[in-house]
Structure formats: C-alpha cells, structure tokens
Amino acid sequence: MKCGLRGLFLDFDGTIAETERIGQRVAYNRAFAELRLDWFWDEALYGELLAVAGGKERLRFYLERHRPELLDDADTSALIAEIHRAKIRHFAEIAPAIPLRPGLLRLVREANAAGVMVAIATTASKPGVEALLSQDLHLPAMINLIAANEAVERKKPEPDIYVWALARLGLEAADCVAIEDSNVGLRAALAAQLQTIVTVSDYTAREDFAGATAVLSNLGEPNAPALSLHGARPEAGIVDLAFLEEILNAAGRQAVV
Incomplete structure (x- = not known):
C-alpha cells in the first residue's frame, strides 16, 4: 500500500x-545477588522506581529513597555503574524468552x-x-x-x-x-x-x-x-x-x- x-x-x-516485571526487575535482583548486595526489588517497589527513567538514574533514585547512607560513599557512582553493567548482562540472558x-x-x-x-x-x-x-x-x-x-x-x-x-x-x-x-x-x-x-x-x-x-x-x-x-x-x-x-x-x- x-x-x-x-x-x-x-x-x-x-x-x-x-519486560519490566519479569525481565528488568529480575535482572536487577540477579545483579544485586552477584555483587553480594542485600538489596531486593519486589514488584511493588519496582513499580515505584519506574517513576524514574534510565537504569543508572533509577539506581540512584533507589539509593536516595531507601539507602541514603550510601550516597556519602565516594564510590557510589562506581557501584551504580557496576550494578548497571551486571544488570544489562543478566537482562540480555532473560530477554529472548519474553x-x-x-x-x-x-x-x-x-x-x-x-x-x-x-x-x-x-x-x-x-x-x-x-x-x-x-x-x-x-x-x-x-x-x-x-x-x-x-x-x-x-x-x-x-x-x-x-x-x-x-x-x-x-x-x-x-x-x-x-x-x-x-x-x-x-x-x-x-x-x-x-x-x-x-x-x-x-x-x-x-x-x-x-x-x-x-x-x-x-x-x-x-x-x-x-x-x-x-x-x-x-x-x-x-x-x-x-x-x-x-x-x-x-x-x-x-x-x-
């Protein structure tokens, strides 16, 4: 036509x-576990975090709201970048099945x-x-x-x-x-x-x-x-x-x- x-x-x-609930959220949690962080984003919390677009931005938003003590750490930006890299890798493994x-x-x-x-x-x-x-x-x-x-x-x-x-x-x-x-x-x-x-x-x-x-x-x-x-x-x-x-x-x- x-x-x-x-x-x-x-x-x-x-x-x-x-992709959000069964893909991205799961990938974040796998990244947290891989890096031995005691963080877990359940479905309700992840829904709140979706108010912020962008993975690194969402991680920083989470820290501001739920782990403010970590924002004083000079290595915060490096940690966010490391989590995000791991999350991308885990999501790429999950994504083809969604x-x-x-x-x-x-x-x-x-x-x-x-x-x-x-x-x-x-x-x-x-x-x-x-x-x-x-x-x-x-x-x-x-x-x-x-x-x-x-x-x-x-x-x-x-x-x-x-x-x-x-x-x-x-x-x-x-x-x-x-x-x-x-x-x-x-x-x-x-x-x-x-x-x-x-x-x-x-x-x-x-x-x-x-x-x-x-x-x-x-x-x-x-x-x-x-x-x-x-x-x-x-x-x-x-x-x-x-x-x-x-x-x-x-x-x-x-x-x-």
Whole structure:
C-alpha cells in the first residue's frame, strides 16, 4: 500500500514486550545477588522506581529513597555503574524468552512491507533490546534504528531520544507516530511533537495519559482485538497502518484549522 506515514517509533520496555516485571526487575535482583548486595526489588517497589527513567538514574533514585547512607560513599557512582553493567548482562540472558506483546510483530511487518521506517526509542540499553529482538529471525532486520540509553544524556520524559532518532532517520515528527506504554514515555513523545498511541502495560494501567491520541490495551490481533480505553478507536480493535494514517490525517486537519 502507498503510505503517507514515514516513521513508526516504538518504546521498548512495556511496549514491545512486558519486560519490566519479569525481565528488568529480575535482572536487577540477579545483579544485586552477584555483587553480594542485600538489596531486593519486589514488584511493588519496582513499580515505584519506574517513576524514574534510565537504569543508572533509577539506581540512584533507589539509593536516595531507601539507602541514603550510601550516597556519602565516594564510590557510589562506581557501584551504580557496576550494578548497571551486571544488570544489562543478566537482562540480555532473560530477554529472548519474553514474548512480544500482541500485534507488535504484525504491525512491524506491515510497516516494513510498506516502506515505513521503524525505530525503537528507549531509555533501555541497546544489548538488551537486541537480545529480545533476536527471538524472531526476521525482526532485527525490520528495525531501521535502535535509539537507546547510550544515545543521549537526558532520558524520558525529555524528548531528546526522539529528537535524536528523527534527525538520524531524516524524518519530520509530523510524518510519524509513536507508541508508548507509560506517562513518562508519552510526555517525551508529545514534547517531540509526535502523535502518540499508548498501549498500557502491567505497571502503567492507572497512569495519566492526557494528550495521547488513543489509549489501548495492546495493538490487537485478528483473533484477539485490542480494547479501546480512550480516544481514537481502531477498526475491529486492530492497530494497523490505516489507523496510523487516520491519526496523522486528523492531526493535519486540526493543524490547518
């Protein structure tokens, strides 16, 4: 199909797969055990820590809230970096077994066939992203760019990762749609002037998604349509290129008015 949409931007954690609870959290705990730290992040605590994007930033936030005595240690930054390196390694081992969210592979295939660029814009680290994508033989080749933690200093909700990715791909925000799962990610995408769909995840269902074009349970499959929670509703509960085109066309009409 001929498509006016030029770019599709995907968040990673919670959007491509439900990686937070059964992936990233587990990897942090394995890193703590490996380094003989008596720390453990249960599901509730990890949900609180997700208010901060970026692994190193999240670790420092944890120390500020729960281990403030360690912040006086001159080696704190080195410890954070060591934990983060171990966490990345452990997550890369876990990631290939975490299933993709409904509709993700279908939509990426459709975009690829139509010549729409697909980018992952995330605060996660690139090795973990690549490890998860490896579960499908063809998926890595269908991703034009992985814009990950290492690309920019300021993490979401700042728009830097999206601005960087748009520039690298030579795209304009007005020709692209972003898919996020969290308030933090939504704020980043909106700040980059991207029309944004939210597919809620394990940890984000109760967050504020004001400004999202659509809020859905997932991207939908033909035999398992997505639930529309707010905003634009995809036909038959399936987020496809036609639905993304409708979103861009509606935004264009509003801009003219």
